[in-house]
Amino acid sequence: MNNKLLIAFFYLLIISCDNKDAIKPVTDLKDGSDSSSYALGADLGENLKKQYVELDYDAFLTGLRFGYDKGNVPLLTKEERKDAFQKLQASIRNKQQEQSKGNLKLAEEFLEKNKISDPDIKETPTGLQYRVIREGSGGSPTSMDQVQVHYEGRLLDDTIFDSSYEKDEPAVFRLNRVIKGWTEGLQLMTAGAEFEFFIHPKLGYGQRGNQNVPPNSALIFKVELLKIFEKNMK
Structure with missing residues (x-):
């Protein structure tokens, strides 16, 4: 998944709404639409994990539904969403920097x-x-x-x-x-x-x-x- 698409999903991650309907897990893929949707979700999940995003499934799924259907009143304004996204990016960068330093230390110790x-x-x-x-x-x-x-x-x-x-x-x-x-x-x-x-x-x-x-x-x-x-x- 490219960075632009991943960033778009980060925006959806930090949106939430009042609709808390239960999400039914899919166990059987029947057509091209559900297969591509599953593939998109699986790819997104792998990328979110690699980016150290701590995922709240309820908030994520309700936010995803709002962003896609636009059927509910959002709990965050556009400015609040932008601010939350910037904080998320900063958190990801900090975790990546910490991991990078730790990995370099491990690499040099191993090679020595x-x-x-x-x-x-x-x-x-x-x-x-x-x-x-x-x-x-x-x-x-x-x-x-x-x-x-x-x-x-x-x-x-x-x-x-x-x-x-x-x-x-x-x-x-x-x-x-x-x-x-x-x-x-x-x-x-x-x-x-x-x-x-x-x-x-x-x-x-x-x-x-x-x-x-x-x-x-x-x-x-x-x-x-x-x-x-x-x-x-x-």
Whole structure:
């Protein structure tokens, strides 16, 4: 769900009205309308959770009904809604900043211990850590090359946030269009190799994170380099 749509739903979240009719849970999706409505609600719920919104279901659902049907008198004026929304945004930013600081501390502590816990783990001057699981053969790609890989990405709590194995299809990337840890790390590999990378946030998704990666998260990737599309191979 894009940010504009999410923001629109935040507005609905902070509206409430007098209608407190019970909401019937849907257990069977019968047509395109109820399926798309369910999909929208599920996507919204996931995004609200990731944005640290503390949800009051009764207020949310009655507000949603008011915003959609306009059949009741609102309990908040437009100015009051705007003020409540600004406070919500500030609360979300504060929680994100707290999480970002905590994640950076955890990442640095993990990487510091990681490099001394296993003699097979090496570290580059940029701070990228890696372990060779299986050597390949031939040349290595450059940052301008495309590669075909199988990979699995995990967070420190072992949550898998991305995996080509789960999609049952290898991925193709140009190495200058991925995170820095990948751009650097895959140039250490040859075709057929399998490495494990331990990536500092500055070489990953940084303070911004992404939809599946919290801000300032350390990343652990297992990567198999299946093929190099030979153009600038070194």
